[in-house]
Amino acid sequence: MDKTTERLVDYAMEARHEALSAETRHECKRRLVDTYACAMGAYDDSVCRIAREIAEQYSGKSGASVWGSGIKTVPEMAAFANGVMVRFMDISDTYQGKGRGHPSDVISGILAIGEAVHADGPSVINAITVAYDVYCSFEDAIDINSKGWDHAVYGVVAGALGAGKVLGLSCEQMAHAVALAVAPNMALIVSRHGDLSNWKGCAGANASRNSVFAAMLAHRGLTGPGAAFEGKGGLWEALGGGFAWPLPDPNAPRMITRTHLKSLPICYHGQSAVLAAFELRRRVPIDDIGEIEVDTYGVAIQMMAGDPNRWAPTTHETADHSLPYVVSRALLDGKIESASFTHERLTDPTVLKMMRKVKVRESRALSERYPQGAPARLTVRLNSGEELVHEIEHPLGHAGNPMNDAQLEEKFRRMFGAVGRSDRCEQALRVLWNFDKAADVSLDVFEPLAAVHR
Template sequence: MTTTTEIAEFVIETEFDDLSGETVDELKKRVLDSIGIAVGAMGEDPVEAVRATVEEMNGEGCTLWGGGAASPPDATMLNTAYVRYLDYMDSFLAPGETPHPSDNIAAIIAAGEYEDSSGKDLLTAIGIAYEVQAELAWNAPVRDRGWDHVTHTVISATAGAAKLLGLGSEEIRSAIGIAGTAHNALRVTRTGGISEWKGIASANAARNGVYSAMLAKSGVEGPTNLFEGQKGWKQIVSGDFEVDFSPGERVHDVMTKKYVAETYAQSAVEGIIELAEGEDIDPEDVDSIHLDTFAGAKLIIGGGEGSRYEVETKAQADHSLPYMLAAALIDREMTNAQYDPERIQRDDVQELLRTVDVAEDDELTDRFETGEMPAIIEITMADGTTHRVEKDDFEGHPNNSMSWEQIETKFERMTEARYDHSRRERIVDTILQLENHDAADLVALLD
């Protein structure tokens, strides 16, 4: 039976030398990808509202990416919101849950800056957080029980922060107990009419994780039997489960997003762009679009948790398969530009999205659960001609993972409007050699 003590022991025992060279390389990719996405989100209204709230607290101790200072929890709140808001972050593909382990990175960098941690310490803590989040998602999914996946994030962020804050075993158990008792999130965030909180919820979870760890460090006692205790997490939130921790190896099962779109849309978006370009499809001649997909995609972005045809905001658009497929077919790309309010409201995409039919296919669900991300798209033209494409996965899926060079290209694209070439080059080089730097070297480049 998995216990709170087991997680505490994993946090304490895992060191940088336990991470394989391949794992260290993948963790560095996660850091570069996340920082690039965060920079690309700067200036967006919802995250700037978070900044205004954080700045009102007048805290200090950690760097706010984009300039300013705040306490470790508040810096975590804003910086994680930057990483998460665009829906361009990474994802761990478990059969019953799809969390975003990059939600932990800003929390760990904040804790590391506060504690003057080394780059090796940062990478170790990130590896721990990725492992905890992935193992919980794989073995203790909570989506079907009505909980949001950031319920896992608050525990993984606590574990990573606890490592850098130097907590002992009992303190870690208390920190995890505080986090997992007080901060379980409801799935309503991602059902029905979706609000902007969808893109901010994980920042709140990460912030609470750092705060829980800091409380425990200061001597606040929490329930030390969170998982196994009477009326504890297993009884109320997840059901019984077992985990099998390795030193950060789960990072190899994490995907990188090629498109600014919800995780489960990646293969379908890639497929429809390939069809549009390869067949030179005129959107005005399209009669209908049909997508066969797996159960999770149908549930989350295909209409299983509320209509995905009423699309007025970015938060609704990036969780609507009909919108994403229509926009991708018309524009032959899926970037931030496709979520501009004027683009969302335009008649061409609003009319085309209503021709999109999304169907769940049991065989595709089986394929998803054995490691693919399948999608079958058929576009029927006004003259009856049908164009079809079938995808097993996409560029960025663990079966077709991105190289460092590809992630660096994504980073360049997301940051070139804010940072000059010299600054971008220094950020890339610092992350590439992070084991030879410390947290302060990295955050000094993110103003």
């Protein structure tokens, strides 16, 4: 194995649940609560139904649950179907380094393999924290988006190490799992440009599926390239050269504690602007708005206003990544939810008129405060000439302005309400908060969760 693979494998192999701080363990359980909430909120969408229908066609001796459905399928297809549900509404967690991505993409795969092999809760929590460390440190090391690759690449590497940890792979097997994740799975950034398709919410789930498959292959003895990172034709060559990739200090708070939750089902880079719009809406007469100015950081503009499609979105996937649309919708409705992105809402003449009043500008000062913050300043200018301004540095859920447990549970109840009764929601919450006490996650977590939906 090459040096990079060796460092990753050593890091994963040495990680122990007993070494995790109480904060890290609790934050991992919070990500489990949040991830399941995201999946339930998207359950009835047509894209999620497609993923479940495909998963239902597969079965195996070691099965894993498709959440909320009663379906048991092979682990890699459970990883995909559940991962699609997690990502579809764009309300799952995020991490912002040199790169950008959604580290909870790894969770559906690690949970699927954990259920299939009857792992205990602490082992799964340990594997998730390892995968988050790898994912987030990879983001801190390099912006692969600028090289033409999608953030799913972060996920497939991290997920393979997490899945391999649950499977109990040897050092040699873990190295092959990483190679089998990297070599076949370089996802293109085209998924994030132009008119965004259904695949936008599926790419991370596909990485999770492929990471599980890579670990399963390595477990059976299948080998991958020996120098997947540093060899000729390896990942470093694909990215234009090698780079420093320091891994976290295992004795410090783990990187999962520095990831951000979302309160709104939109691209992370629009959260502050929309929350500012909610605040100003209480203070302005909507019919008197003359101009709307959004000042924010460069990455937010690149992601949410830098493409003509963001100014005339025609799909849910494009609209939830459109600053003009989500700010206009927030001012008009005082809320953003899944129903904000139907065809009827996208073509509503009222919102199209409001969008024509929006201007988006990069502020150098705000760009300098990213990624430590996610700042946006909203200025609403009335027809009378009066200006109202509101600025937000850390949106709710940011590590600098975290949701408390009560707020996270409120999000869970809101998302779960799409598929279940309120009393059953409380049962699901109890199961997830006690994840670390499970002697067998198949029996102690997934069977009770399946019962919640019957």
